[in-house]
Amino acid sequence: MPLETMKMKIQTDVPLAPLTTIKIGGRARFFMTIDNHTEVADAINFADAEGLDLFVLGGGSNVLIADEGFDGLVVHLRMRGVSVIAKDGEKVFLRAAAGVDWDAFVAFCVERHLAGIECLSGIPGKVGATPVQNVGAYGQEVSETIVKVTAFDKWEKKVVELKNDECGFGYRSSIFNTVYRDRFIILDVVFCLVENGLPKISYKDLIEFFDGSKPDLKKTREAVIEIRRRKAMVIDERDPNSRSCGSFFKNPIVTANKLEE
Ligand SMILES: Cc1cc2nc3c(=O)[nH]c(=O)nc-3n(C[C@H](O)[C@H](O)[C@H](O)COP(=O)(O)OP(=O)(O)OC[C@H]3O[C@@H](n4cnc5c(N)ncnc54)[C@H](O)[C@@H]3O)c2cc1C
Structure with missing residues (x-):
């Protein structure tokens, strides 16, 4: 895409908070929605030509945007299929x-x-x-x-x-x-x-949920969503507790000896 046409696709001063699950943070100096592979290359060329940093934004569920925003080009990926x-x-x-x-x-x-x-x-x-x-x-x-x-x-x-x-x-x-x-x-x-594969029931919460019964994939999916909902880990616009950017913590991985200590 020629640079001039490209510039028409680019928006400026776009609020990023609504595009994240935690709904806070500033604006993008430049912003482009990407609908196909070619536009990715175009966006990179634009950022290079203008000397801009580039940030890839997906669903915004694992990012925390700074209040001062992003002084570069944010590309919002919308390719479907x-x-x-x-x-x-x-x-x-x-x-x-x-x-x-x-x-x-x-x-x-x-x-x-x-x-x-x-x-x-x-x-x-x-x-x-x-x-x-x-x-x-x-x-x-x-x-x-x-x-x-x-x-x-x-x-x-x-x-x-x-x-x-x-x-x-x-x-x-x-x-x-x-x-x-x-x-x-x-x-x-x-x-x-x-x-027609079997669902994987290996996690403690799921084992307890099914208590020995043999669920199908659909029931497993429903159970996971139900368990997550109890922990406010399903994004729900009506539930302010679910306004988050996910877990900040990882499960610690320790040796058997360390565990016994
Ligand atoms: C309520 C809640 C529950 C969650 N539960 C889980 C969970 O159980 N397990 C888990 O693993 N995570 C979980 N997460 C974290 C999050 O959902 C995942 O990390 C998810 O994959 C992020 O997707 P996103 O499209 O929102 O990425 P974004 O938040 O938009 O981006 C996250 C990072 O990935 C980069 N990125 C995004 N798309 C691309 C791309 N196409 N190419 C290159 N880089 C890219 C971004 O630049 C950024 O650095 C949870 C988050 C929330 C809010």
């Missing part, structure tokens, strides 16, 4: 665009009896952010089902594909929020789910 790209026996491969609402994607999969992400129900945000901190809850993490991530590499200025083992997934971490923080803009994610 979910498609089944391959099947191999019971394995179903789905590609979901970065701007797809995560929980809508989970619901879509559960309705189609696809197992693998049912315990990740009720988590706010977009698909594109899930690899960043290897989103996890109630016994599942996205790294268990992610096959590959398509991303724009800002260093190499090209679209790249990163296989699961290249993403450096760990507990709430990946290359995207550690060694290569700010290098990649995730465009879409390919997941491999299991058709």
Whole structure:
């Protein structure tokens, strides 16, 4: 896109608070909504040409915007689309665009009896952010089902594909929020789910909830949402307690010896 046309797509002085779940913070000096891959490259070119920092905003559920705002370009990812790209026996491969609402994607999969992400129900945000901190809850993490991530590499200025083992997934971490923080803009994610697979009931809260009964994927999703709602961990505009940017704490991982101490 020519720079002049590009400038018409860019808004200035845009309030960011309404685009976050915690609803606080200042404005973006420049702001652009992104609807396709080409616009990502355009946005990066614009930021480079103007010497601006660039910040990627998904659903705004894991960010805290400073009161003074962001003195650069905020790109708000809205790319949509979910498609089944391959099947191999019971394995179903789905590609979901970065701007797809995560929980809508989970619901879509559960309705189609696809197992693998049912315990990740009720988590706010977009698909594109899930690899960043290897989103996890109630016994599942996205790294268990992610096959590959398509991303724009800002260093190499090209679209790249990163296989699961290249993403450096760990507990709430990946290359995207550690060694290569700010290098990649995730465009879409390919997941491999299991058709008619069983839900994963391994987390204490879920084991207690079902008390020995054998739920299906739908019941598991409903249970996760119910448990989360009790903890005000489901975003609900009517519930001021749910106005948050998620958990600040990680579960500590200690050795058996340390635990006994
Ligand atoms: C009520 C509540 C409950 C939550 N529960 C959980 C939970 O159970 N488990 C869990 O893991 N998290 C949880 N979270 C945190 C949050 O929902 C996740 O981290 C989510 O994946 C963030 O998605 P987002 O689209 O809102 O990202 P944003 O908040 O918009 O962005 C988060 C970070 O990722 C970067 N980013 C976003 N999209 C992209 C992209 N496409 N490419 C590159 N970088 C990108 C941003 O620059 C930013 O640094 C919760 C949050 C809330 C508010």
